[in-house]
Structure formats: C-alpha cells, structure tokens
C-alpha cells in the first residue's frame with residue numbers, strides 16, 4: 257500500500273522528475289510473506305578479534321537457512337558484525353575496517369546488524385567503546401538506501417543463544433519499518449527456548465489484543481493468529497460489529513469491553529480464566545487522541561486520554577499479575593508513540609500518556625523478570641491508518657518523508673514487532689522500547 261506520492265515516483269513521469277528535482281524517492285520495502293526465505297541472498301559475517309558471538313551467530317544463521325559468507329561478494333542481503341571483542345575506543349577501527357569496503361554492496365531492503373555488549377554491563381574503556389557503537393549504527397541507518405536498515409543489538413554475556421529470535425526478526429522482512437534501533441537481549445533473563453516451529457511460535461498460546469477492531473490492533477490480532485495464538489480481540493461495544501468480523505476471520509474470540517470501566521480489569525480476568533484458564537500475551541494497543549494545544553485542552557480531554565492510554569493499562573496489569581491470570585513466561589506489550597519520546601504540538605495529553613507507557617515498561621521490567629515473563633513496548637512513528645489519513649496534508653507529508661525510509665509504515669510493521677516480543681523465543685528480550693518509525697527524525 258504505497259502512498260500517492262510514492263506511487264507517482266514509480267510512474268514514467270515520476271522517474272524523470274523525481275531525480276531531476278532531488279525529491280525523496282522512497283523504496284518499495286520488502287515485507288514478509290509466509291514461506292519467504294529468511295534472507296534474499298547471502299549474509300557476510302565478521303567479528304572484531306575476541307568476539308564471543310560470531311560462532312553462535314554463524315550456527316544460528318545457517319540453521320535459519322541463510323548462506324553465510326566470511327569474505328565479501330558482489331552483493332549481500334545482510335552484513336552482520338560481532339563487535340563484542342572491542343574493549344577499547346581504539347578497537348572501534350575494526351567496525352570501519354569491516355563495513356567500509358562492503359557498505360555499498362548491501363542489496364535492496366538489505367540488513368546491517370551490529371552486535372555488542374550492553375554498555376551498562378561493561379566497565380571503563382570497554383563501556384565507552386560499546387556505547388560508541390550507537391552513533392555508528394544510527395548513522396549507517398541514515399546513509400543506507402533502497403529500503404535497507406541498520407540496527408544494534410546488545411547481547412549480555414551468557415545470552416548468546418537467546419539472541420536468535422531477535423536476529424531472525426531483524427534480518428527478515430518482518431522488520432521492514434524498524435530502522436536505527438538499539439535492542440538489548442539478556443540483561444535480565446539469559447535463556448530462551450527455541451520454538452518447535454519458527455513459523456508458529458505462538459501455537460497453544462492465548463493472546464489478548466485491546467483495540468482490535470481496526471487499524472493497528474486489527475493487524476496485531478491477525479499477525480498473532482498467524483503465528484498460532486488464539487486471539488481474544490477486545491474493543492468497546494460501539495465497535496462490536498467490526499470486532500466480530502476481525503475475530504471470526506482469525507478464528508479468535510471477540511470481547512466487548514471498555515477498558516476504562518471501573519470493573520473492566522475484574523471482568524477481563526474472569527473472562528480469561530473461565531474461557532482459557534489464563535492468558536499468555538497481553539497487548540495494550542487501545543489508544544485515543546483528543547488533540548488540542550494546552551491552553552485549549554479541557555480537563556475531560558486530558559482525563560480521557562490518560563485513562564485509556566495509561567491508567568486502564570496499569571489497572572489491567574495489576575489485576576492480571578496479582579491474580580496470576582498472566583501465565584508463567586507471559587508477555588505484556590505496550591504501544592507507545594514517537595510523540596511520547598519527542599513531544600508534539602497539540603498532544604500534551606497524548607504524549608504524557610505515551611511517555612507513561614515507557615515508564616510502565618521501566619517499572620515492570622524487573623517485576624516481570626521475577627515472574628518469568630517480559631514487558632516491552634513499541635513506539636510507532638507515522639503509520640498509514642485512518643487516524644493518520646485525517647492529519648492535514650502538509651503535516652502528513654512531513655510525517656512520511658522526514659525519515660530514513662522516506663515513507664509511512666503499515667499497521668503490519670507494528671504488528672510484526674509485537675509478534676517478535678510475544679514469541680517464547682524472545683524470553684530474554686525484556687525492558688525494550690523499539691521504535692517502528694523508519695528512523696523518523698522526530699525524537700531521534
């Protein structure tokens with residue numbers, strides 16, 4: 257679903273005019289289709305001397321059916337570099353040496369992944385060198401063209417095996433709109449079971465998705481169902497018709513409930529226990545906006561947004577955790593926004609609530625680790641939905657183009673990131689906030 261400008265760039269006139277005027281020329285991103293190979297071509301794998309991940313990563317990539325090269329070829333679908341051996345800023349030259357000769361040989365929708373050690377778990381010069389990798393990767397993301405992306409994955413010592421789900425996600429077309437991100441694996445839990453079937457990691461699991469009748473929530477419900485989960489799709493009664501359509505299409509169940517109602521957490525817990533004996537994945541997607549500049553914003557406009565986007569989610573978490581409705585190895589996933597990171601005119605209420613979701617992840621991380629589960633959030637950037645179609649044209653165009661990928665994302669891009677968090681194989685991915693924003697300049 258390319259936007260109108262993007263469609264124009266593909267016409268004969270667009271192909272002539274766009275480069276002449278130096279206009280943005282967004283690539284058609286490769287997106288996931290079941291049965292697609294893990295990577296459309298070989299991956300070049302390198303390591304700084306003393307790296308602790310290269311061997312494991314080589315085995316994981318090969319196991320995923322990816323051809324792994326040790327010497328450069330003409331084109332690479334991915335460049336993967338183990339930088340864990342870099343213990344001093346002088347050693348950062350290894351990153352330059354590996355990438356400089358091959359960075360122009362990354363294919364369309366190609367992938368660059370740098371692996372490091374979480375700086376906060378290192379000391380002295382090693383900590384400085386590892387932290388420095390962030391500037392490198394974020395810049396590479398901005399330089400890459402044709403829909404290629406770059407990410408940094410910090411893997412804690414001992415969690416080498418547990419990084420596989422993250423590596424698979426980032427290399428695959430599922431991460432099409434994730435760019436310039438920093439992910440931490442193994443800072444709390446160091447092990448993760450490999451699923452019996454990587455295509456159905458959620459087989460036998462029950463997933464709750466709020467706000468599932470349309471937009472991003474609908475895509476999340478579809479994607480989790482595709483991965484094998486039974487999805488409980490929740491939305492307000494006024495959305496009942498669309499909600500049933502979604503639930504029926506994916507073989508899930510529909511639950512009409514306003515999550516801000518005082519008795520909603522209790523009703524939800526009762527429903528999940530009675531019908532399913534509990535829940536494995538909770539996705540807090542329901543969200544609203546009531547945009548007004550602060551001086552014009554009514555108290556009810558403030559309260560409504562804080563209630564749906566934050567307070568109701570905390571109440572649901574407390575109930576599901578307190579009554580152990582969320583099963584062992586459970587997942588809580590929040591939907592923040594880049595507005596919660598960068599702030600936005602007319603969105604003091606919304607940005608406060610979405611920054612609060614990040615706080616919810618921070619506070620929940622040790623709590624969920626103790627519980628044997630994880631809590632993470634996505635922060636979508638400009639996603640093509642009815643909500644963003646209503647944004648004035650100029651702001652909409654700026655939202656789309658002011659990013660490394662030069663286009664808006666699709667609801668499925670957010671959904672795929674959530675599915676990666678939800679997978680049992682991501683048990684070591686806890687406390688992360690990943691932006692699904694095509695490396696938007698806003699709040700970068």
Ligand SMILES: NC(=O)c1ccc[n+]([C@@H]2O[C@H](COP(=O)([O-])OP(=O)(O)OC[C@H]3O[C@@H](n4cnc5c(N)ncnc54)[C@H](O)[C@@H]3O)[C@@H](O)[C@H]2O)c1
Nearest residue numbers: 467471472491492514515541542543593636638639641643
């Ligand atoms: N579209 C974007 O570009 C974008 C960007 C950043 C973040 N987000 C976030 O992603 C999420 C989904 O966004 P969307 O664009 O699909 O929005 P949407 O308005 O299309 O869908 C939100 C859904 O939540 C439901 N909902 C609202 N209040 C509820 C309540 N009290 N109880 C139960 N359900 C309720 C709505 O009925 C609706 O179906 C939201 O949290 C939004 O803030 C969206």
